[in-house]
Amino acid sequence: MTLDPVSLTPLPPREEAVESALPEAEYLYQPYSQPPSDLTHDLAQLDPPHLGHAILFFVLTVPMLFLGEALSLFLAKQSHLFGNESYHAIFERLGTDARLAIPAQMLTYALTALAAAAIFPVLWRQPFLQGIHWNVSAAKTKFLWLLALGLALGFGITLLGNYLPMPKDPPIMQDMMGSPLGAWMMLLFGITFAPLLEELAFRGFLLPGLIHGLRWLMQRDILSPEAFSWMTLPLSVVLTTIPFALLHATQVSHAWAPLLLIGIVSVALCVIRLRLKSVAASAVVHAAYNFTLFAGLLLQTDGFRHLDRLNS
Numbered sequence: 001m002t003l004d005p006v007s008l009t010p011l012p013p014r015e016e017a018v019e020s021a022l023p024e025a026e027y028l029y030q031p032y033s034q035p036p037s038d039l040t041h042d043l044a045q046l047d048p049p050h051l052g053h054a055i056l057f058f059v060l061t062v063p064m065l066f067l068g069e070a071l072s073l074f075l076a077k078q079s080h081l082f083g084n085e086s087y088h089a090i091f092e093r094l095g096t097d098a099r100l101a102i103p104a105q106m107l108t109y110a111l112t113a114l115a116a117a118a119i120f121p122v123l124w125r126q127p128f129l130q131g132i133h134w135n136v137s138a139a140k141t142k143f144l145w146l147l148a149l150g151l152a153l154g155f156g157i158t159l160l161g162n163y164l165p166m167p168k169d170p171p172i173m174q175d176m177m178g179s180p181l182g183a184w185m186m187l188l189f190g191i192t193f194a195p196l197l198e199e200l201a202f203r204g205f206l207l208p209g210l211i212h213g214l215r216w217l218m219q220r221d222i223l224s225p226e227a228f229s230w231m232t233l234p235l236s237v238v239l240t241t242i243p244f245a246l247l248h249a250t251q252v253s254h255a256w257a258p259l260l261l262i263g264i265v266s267v268a269l270c271v272i273r274l275r276l277k278s279v280a281a282s283a284v285v286h287a288a289y290n291f292t293l294f295a296g297l298l299l300q301t302d303g304f305r306h307l308d309r310l311n312s
Contacts, residue, residue: 047212048124048131054209057201060119061112068108069094076100098175098182102189109197116200132204135278146272146281150288153268157261158292164257172251173310183304187294195286202244202266203273203282210236233274241266265289 049057069091076082076090081100093100117128124131139146175186214232217223244266245259252258273282301309 047208048126049120049205049209049212051209051213051216053120053123054205057116057120057205060115061108061201064112064115065108068111069104072100072104072107096175096178098178098186101175102182102185106189106193109193113197113200132200132279133208133273133277134204134280135276136280138276138278139280139284142276142281143284146284147288149272150285151292153265153285154289154292154295157265157289158296160264161258161261164261165255166257167253167255170252170255170258180304180307183297183301183307187291187298187304190290190294191287195283195290198244198247199269199273199279199283199286202240203269204279206243207236207240207270207273210239237267237270240270 072094073087073090077085077087082090082093090100094104095101120131121128129136172186175182211232214223214228214236218225218228241263245262248262249259252262269282269286272285273279276282297310298304301307
């Protein structure tokens with residue numbers, strides 16, 4: 001006989017425990033269907049994306065990165081955006097000039113989204129937005145609440161950062177100081193393409209993929225139903241947060257304090273996505289949070305017209 005670790009009451013037999021453990025964890029992330037009681041059924045057919053889909057998505061980003069940068073270099077050269085500079089000189093600007101780096105990243109993100117929207121509906125046999133649980137209706141219903149939450153999260157994180165050892169001159173600030181146009185492009189990117197694609201990748205693919213992966217372990221008796229019921233969501237959120245934070249590491253000089261704050265933001269975004277069963281909802285919060293990162297700079301530099309004030 002197995003006892004519940006909290007109440008110390010007897011747990012039901014294994015078959016019943018498996019069935020009762022599933023709804024408790026899945027309530028937070030199953031938006032369209034409940035799993036059947038027959039655990040031999042392939043759950044991946046019911047509720048994508050599973051972990052294999054998440055891996056495929058991230059693999060897909062690699063060729064899209066090369067394609068996006070190649071197209072950006074070609075367009076910059078052919079349009080004489082930087083005079084008669086060589087391809088090599090323009091390529092070096094990708095890492096230093098926001099006027100080129102941001103459009104290149106936008107193009108890369110757009111190509112990744114288009115490729116995913118073309119490939120995954122074929123694998124899932126259902127519309128792409130349904131498969132990733134975009135659920136725009138949830139975001140529309142609570143839009144103002146989500147917007148306020150994102151702004152509050154941003155101001156709260158900024159306040160908390162005042163008590164942590166933050167880098168004085170991170171690369172993201174150096175990129176913004178290059179030109180007013182580059183700063184405005186970073187702001188536009190930060191409230192549109194960045195939250196949309198990052199939420200698609202981490203909360204649309206990776207988070208549910210990890211949950212499905214842990215459920216797969218339970219189905220094969222590698223993970224007990226009791227362990228599944230209490231560890232699946234926290235572990236999935238943590239494993240989603242780590243790569244999300246590391247994605248932004250170069251922007252903050254790999255300093256632990258801002259990475260910790262980014263991790264806190266990721267946890268909040270995961271909770272929103274799980275509670276509302278909507279990637280669109282977490283994207284709204286993400287965009288509002290990103291806006292707060294630029295709001296103070298907008299005021300300090302008078303609309304990015306006096307970027308020299310960032311050195312004072």
